[in-house]
Amino acid sequence: MLNRAETAAGESKTKALIAILILMLAAGSHAAATCACSLGGASYNFLGDQAVDVNMEGYDEFARENVPTSSIAVPNSVVVPDVKASAESRLSLDLEDKSNIHLALSKTREGMSGRGNMTEINGTEPVVAVGTLQGNKLSLDVTASGGELYKFNLASEGSTVMGDFSESLSNGVSLTGLAKGKWVI
Numbered sequence: 001m002l003n004r005a006e007t008a009a010g011e012s013k014t015k016a017l018i019a020i021l022i023l024m025l026a027a028g029s030h031a032a033a034t035c036a037c038s039l040g041g042a043s044y045n046f047l048g049d050q051a052v053d054v055n056m057e058g059y060d061e062f063a064r065e066n067v068p069t070s071s072i073a074v075p076n077s078v079v080v081p082d083v084k085a086s087a088e089s090r091l092s093l094d095l096e097d098k099s100n101i102h103l104a105l106s107k108t109r110e111g112m113s114g115r116g117n118m119t120e121i122n123g124t125e126p127v128v129a130v131g132t133l134q135g136n137k138l139s140l141d142v143t144a145s146g147g148e149l150y151k152f153n154l155a156s157e158g159s160t161v162m163g164d165f166s167e168s169l170s171n172g173v174s175l176t177g178l179a180k181g182k183w184v185i
Contacts, residue, residue, distance in 0.1 A: 083159060084133060086185045091116075091140075093152070093181035095165070101142060101150070101179075103129050118144055138163075138183075146170060152179060159184050 083089050086107075091114070093101045103116035111132035118127045131140035131152075138161065142150040147170035154163035162180040169175070 083183050083185050084136075084156070089183060089185050091161070091181065091183045093161070093179045095179050096177040101127060103127070103140075103142070105129065112138075112140070118142075154179065156183055 088107075089105045091101075091103045091105055093103075095101070097120075099118060099120040101116060101118045103114045105112050105114035111130065113131075114129045116127055116129070117124050125145045127142050127144050129140050129142045131138060133139075136156050138152070138154040138156055140150075140152040140154070142152065144150070149168045150165050151168075152163060152165045154161045159182050160180075161183045162178070165177055165179050167175040167177070
């Protein structure tokens with residue numbers, strides 16, 4: 001029997017293969033779109049049809065004047081706080097089964113700990129969490145009041161977190177899935 005992650009991964013691979021096939025067919029056909037750019041401007045023929053020729057004279061000047069350069073100046077007064085360096089933070093996770101976990105986390109000598117709530121179809125119950133942070137990897141063990149244990153292995157990039165989890169139910173059954181969410185101060 002496939003778990004949720006395997007089913008989602010199979011569907012995702014199928015969609016990706018279909019998209020690649022469509023792109024290969026479109027690029028290889030004689031009706032593929034053409035775009036020519038030169039110092040004097042550009043033109044675009046929709047699907048190779050000369051009747052639908054879009055004259056783009058002056059496009060290169062427009063782009064030069066209106067597209068920002070690759071270096072961006074940031075004022076010195078703008079400081080974006082790093083959630084990983086903060087003593088206290090909030091973590092909200094959406095699990096594949098449509099349940100949510102909301103935690104208030106604090107740094108400890110050993111790593112991180114926190115409390116919060118888990119909302120499922122049946123209702124809301126309190127949870128406690130302990131974990132560690134190494135670089136961008138956050139590992140959390142979340143225990144619900146009903147005895148369920150969730151082990152999260154999350155990667156963080158800015159305020160976004162995502163990763164996998166295993167759920168051990170009080171009756172001994174284990175499930176796996178994916179989680180994604182936000183980690184903010």
